[in-house]
Amino acid sequence: MNDNPFSLWVYLSQSPLLWLTVTLVTYAATDAVSLKTRRHPLANPVLHSLWIIGLFLLLTNTSYTTYFAGAQFVHFLLGPATVALAVPLYENRTRVAAAVLPMLVALAVGSLTAIVSVVLLARAFGLPREIILSLAPKSVTAGVAMGVSESLHADPSLTAVSVILTGIMGAIIVTPLMNFAGITDFRGRGFAAGIAAHGIGTARAFQVDEVAGVFAGIAMSLNALVTSLLVPLAVTYLLR
Amino acid sequence: MLEQIARVLLWLSLGEIAAKSGLWPLPAPVTGLILLYAELAIRGRLPDDLGILADRLLQFLGMLFVPAxxxxxxxxxxxxxxxxxxxxxxxxxxxxxxxxxxxxxxxxxxxxxxxxxxxxxxxxxxxxxxxx
Incomplete structure (x- = not known):
């Protein structure tokens, strides 16, 4: 196509194809490693894809905007994937119906714990008020959390950072923590992952067990709702 | 399969319209989830292709968080x-x-x-x- 390899690179790096390919290839590779290690928590494919792609962008001096122009096609699928959670929910409906009451109680307790724990810890560590407000909605999915953060006049990009960190941390520690506590019921394990670590926790739950994934998906969806209502109330009370 | 993809996108779009109207408090994907569930519950059965589509999407759920x-x-x-x-x-x-x-x-x-x-x-x- 061209004698100069650099101009080929310039051409490729401007097209969505390259960044879409980079995203898929990297995830496919990290997911293969995760499978090889029998889904070891530390081999989390999301975590490893992030730093590999981040490093690649840094080395090729590519802006995030350029990368996202290609990767947005993957990002778009988040919406349809959330809608698709209705399918495993429907398939497991009797199992879900049997656990409605404990789920509602756990939702209330878990959602409140997520907000209060991070606010109190952040305050104990002496963080300024604006940062504490940005961290408060960290346990819900990024779109919702950033909306909440905005309405509190906090920093939505810091909120996005804390949401992703929360998801990855939750996905890594959920398995060892549950094993340590001796919790073997996949419904409870999944539900906790969905409350504490939103979609990334749910993705982890689906890797481990379908029932865990279903309960994580329910928890994530319900928590998006409850947290957006609870955060403004909780912070006014906690940060008076 | 095309029909099932369209179905998912349609419910998501309705969720988006509801969210943008300002009268409905839920984020669009959550509304879409509820609508799709309601449809399945009313029909009383799950189309095979929809089951396959959902399986595939959720299998790679983690990847969808990578761009953000x-x-x-x-x-x-x-x-x-x-x-x-x-x-x-x-x-x-x-x-x-x-x-x-x-x-x-x-x-x-x-x-x-x-x-x-x-x-x-x-x-x-x-x-x-x-x-x-």
Whole structure:
């Protein structure tokens, strides 16, 4: 196509194809490693894809905007994937119906714990008020959390950072923590992952067990709702 | 299969319209989930292709967070000076939340749900040999 390899690179790096390919290839590779290690928590494919792609962008001096122009096609699928959670929910409906009451109680307790724990810890560590407000909605999915953060006049990009960190941390520690506590019921394990670590926790739950994934998906969806209502109330009370 | 993809997008679009109208408090994907569930519940059966589509999408759910997550890496210097306390608060809060939620579900689940559900022994049995 061209004698100069650099101009080929310039051409490729401007097209969505390259960044879409980079995203898929990297995830496919990290997911293969995760499978090889029998889904070891530390081999989390999301975590490893992030730093590999981040490093690649840094080395090729590519802006995030350029990368996202290609990767947005993957990002778009988040919406349809959330809608698709209705399918495993429907398939497991009797199992879900049997656990409605404990789920509602756990939702209330878990959602409140997520907000209060991070606010109190952040305050104990002496963080300024604006940062504490940005961290408060960290346990819900990024779109919702950033909306909440905005309405509190906090920093939505810091909120996005804390949401992703929360998801990855939750996905890594959920398995060892549950094993340590001796919790073997996949419904409870999944539900906790969905409350504490939103979609990334749910993705982890689906890797481990379908029932865990279903309960994580329910928890994530319900928590998006409850947290957006609870955060403004909780912070006014906690940060008076 | 095309029909099922269209179905998912249609419910998502309705959710988006409802969210944009300002009269409905739920985020679009959550509304879409509820609408699709309602449709399945009313029909009383799951189209095979829809089952396959959902399986495939959810199998790669983690990948869908990668583009947004990479943006986070680009933003890491936003909180350089306060990185340690922020990280500690986020990790600590997440661990506490996981633990508390799980204890509540487990405590209540044991008394209410498991006694009713015949399949639960299988689930618990399977849990023991999974390192995951």
């Amino acid at each position: 997550g990479v943006g986070v890496i680009a933003y890491l210097d936003v909180f350089k000076t306060e990185a340690t306390p922020i990280l500690a608060a986020v990790i600590g809060g997440t661990a506490i939340t996981l633990f508390v939620t799980m204890v509540v579900v487990n405590r209540l689940g044991r008394t209410i749900a498991i006694s009713r559900e015949p399949g639960s022994e299988r689930v618990e049995g399977a849990a023991r040999d999974v390192n995951a």
